[in-house]
Amino acid sequence: MKDNKVIAAIDMGSAKVTTIIAQVNLNESSLEKSVNIVGVASVDSKGVRKGQIVDIEEAVETVVSSVEAAERMAGYNLSRAYISVGGAHINSLNSHGVVAISNPDSEISQEDIERVIDAAKAVSLPSSREVIHVIPREYTVDGEGGVKDPVGMTGVRLEVETHLVSASSPAIKNIVKTVSEVGVEVEELVFSGLAAAEAVLTNTEKELGCVLVDIGGGTTSVAVFIEGSLAYSSEIPIGAKNVTNDLAIGLRVSIESAEKIKLALSKKEKLSKTEKEVDYIDIATFGADESKKVSKKTLVEGIIRPRLNEIFTMVKLDLAKAEIINKIPSGVVIT
Missing domain, CATH: 3.30.1490.110 (Dna Ligase; domain 1)
Structure with missing residues (x-):
């Protein structure tokens, strides 16, 4: 692959560090471009908290793992990449x-x-x-x-x-330093909320007025589009990791087990007409030290819903403070 036909991006999140490599192809007759994903890798994040580097050595190791895995899949060595930036410092x-x-x-x-x-x-x-x-x-x-x-x-x-x-500025410098130590030059820094909006919002939603709420690991990005343009953006200092922590505390299990339980609760089981949905889980199935059956409804209503309500309440207050809550008829898109 030629250098000028390849683009790459690294998303340094609090939960995951993801590297994606794509090949851009130009149709010479129509002059239209198409993008083909040739490499992608996501690893558990270390050294990053709420969008900021808190341990450069751990962050470098994490980025190296993500980049090298994506490079192996693509058969291409990265030299430059776009870097996603988020966190409460935005x-x-x-x-x-x-x-x-x-x-x-x-x-x-x-x-x-x-x-x-x-x-x-x-x-x-x-x-x-x-x-x-x-x-x-x-x-x-x-x-x-x-x-x-x-x-x-x-x-x-x-x-x-x-x-x-x-x-x-210090947060940006630490991110650039981390990526540079991996041997990758920063092509451009991109606000994570803007990147997510470009990926999931339609032009019609942007024109009519729409809010993107991107729930990350440590923070939640908010991007508001009015008349087709980004009119407001912010970061809420709460994310999906807070839900995981709440489950870990409530069930007295490890963070790893709590994360598995959270993901399991988010999936809808496919049942036959004669089967009934089981309303409980055994936490031992997810790596807990002891067997204990817990109601799914209790976990959702008693632990998960209150934290999600807090996130969306903070988003609503943020939009109300910016005086744009009545300018978004297309509503909210959640990722």
Whole structure:
């Protein structure tokens, strides 16, 4: 495989570190691109907590395991990769930029687009933070708003509304250092909520107004799309690992056993017409030291549901605080 036809991504989550390698093929007649997954590997995460590196040595070992397994499947050695970034250190804000058109004939060029985006990016942030995304929402040309692509239009004043996503500089440096020690160069940092939204949301959902809630291991990413553009994003400091911990405490079992129980409860058994669903599980089946039968309903209603209610309540309060809860008629998509 040629280098310019291969793309790769590494998702450094709190629960799993996943590496994916894909080959991009171009149809020369239609100029359409297709993507073929040629390598993927996911390993249990170590050294990462709530999206941040807490032990570089352990994190490097985890990334090495994930990358090498994906490389073996693909038959290709990675040199560059996109890195998914998430965690409670992620913040966002909307920003406005304005510039005068530089061309004498008043035709807007790509250079003008870059200048107005740079103007929107020039916001006051603490030295401990850095911008990882500047996402244009809409442009305004001479007072006429709602413009998606102003290149080639005529005007004297260009404005842009953008959505900025920023991250903790130390957290970013630790992630880059971890990946670099594996021998992989960072192509670009991508907010995990944005990546998930691009994977699962339809254009119609984005246009009408939609919220993506991506429940990760240590945190939950929130991405809100209004009129086709990312309008708000945030991170909730609770995730699926909290559910696992609750089960471990409630059942007095190990984290490993609790994770297996959680996954088992999430699966619906296929039963024949004459079979009845069994409402209990034996925790010894999942690696517990002693045999104990527990009602599935009790676990779901008494342990899992309260934690999920907490997550979704925090998401609702977050959206209400941002004053966008009434701008999402397409509802919520959960991953």
